[in-house]
Amino acid sequence: MSNTNNPNKVTRQARISKVITGVQQFFMALPVIVLGGKSYPPATLMALLKAVIDAINQTSSAKAGYEAAVQTERDQIAAIVPILRYMEKFVVVQFGDTPDAAAKLEVFGYEPRKARTTKVAVKAHAVAQAKATRIARGTKGPKQKALIQGTVPATEPAPVASPAPAVKPAS
Numbered sequence: 001m002s003n004t005n006n007p008n009k010v011t012r013q014a015r016i017s018k019v020i021t022g023v024q025q026f027f028m029a030l031p032v033i034v035l036g037g038k039s040y041p042p043a044t045l046m047a048l049l050k051a052v053i054d055a056i057n058q059t060s061s062a063k064a065g066y067e068a069a070v071q072t073e074r075d076q077i078a079a080i081v082p083i084l085r086y087m088e089k090f091v092v093v094q095f096g097d098t099p100d101a102a103a104k105l106e107v108f109g110y111e112p113r114k115a116r117t118t119k120v121a122v123k124a125h126a127v128a129q130a131k132a133t134r135i136a137r138g139t140k141g142p143k144q145k146a147l148i149q150g151t152v153p154a155t156e157p158a159p160v161a162s163p164a165p166a167v168k169p170a171s
Helices: 009-027 042-095 099-108 120-137 142-147
Strands: 033-035 038-040
Touching (some): 038 042, 042 099
Antiparallel strands (some): 033 038
16 A cells, blocks of 8 residues: 555545545444544544545545636626727827826826926937047938049040051062
């Protein structure tokens, strides 16, 4: 007989069922069964064992019910998420996304977009950085590119080889 130290519910339930079967088959005629220094009538022992099996069955069905309820919740949330997204867009279109509409948006649990606050120094630095980058890379805009015309360097024409005079055959 295998003796596992940490059985799971299924193996524990199977083991207890086998113990119940064994007690019914072999020990029901005894007046008491002494276990660990304590006396148990066979009927009381059977009731204790069946109570454990009932508890295991109850927790298993409760867990299955819980898992089914959680899956139902997840399915419903997955179905409603796009609707909530569209609803937010609809409310923003209806009332606007400005601080003036904040009270109306708050009723729905939304907040207006916060205005960007970039400092003048940050903007000036960005402009200077962009200019420095264009100079370093040598990039030009379309107007500057249009002003650039390519020129072919002047070279002396290569002397054209004149054909050799034709030799007349001697007669």
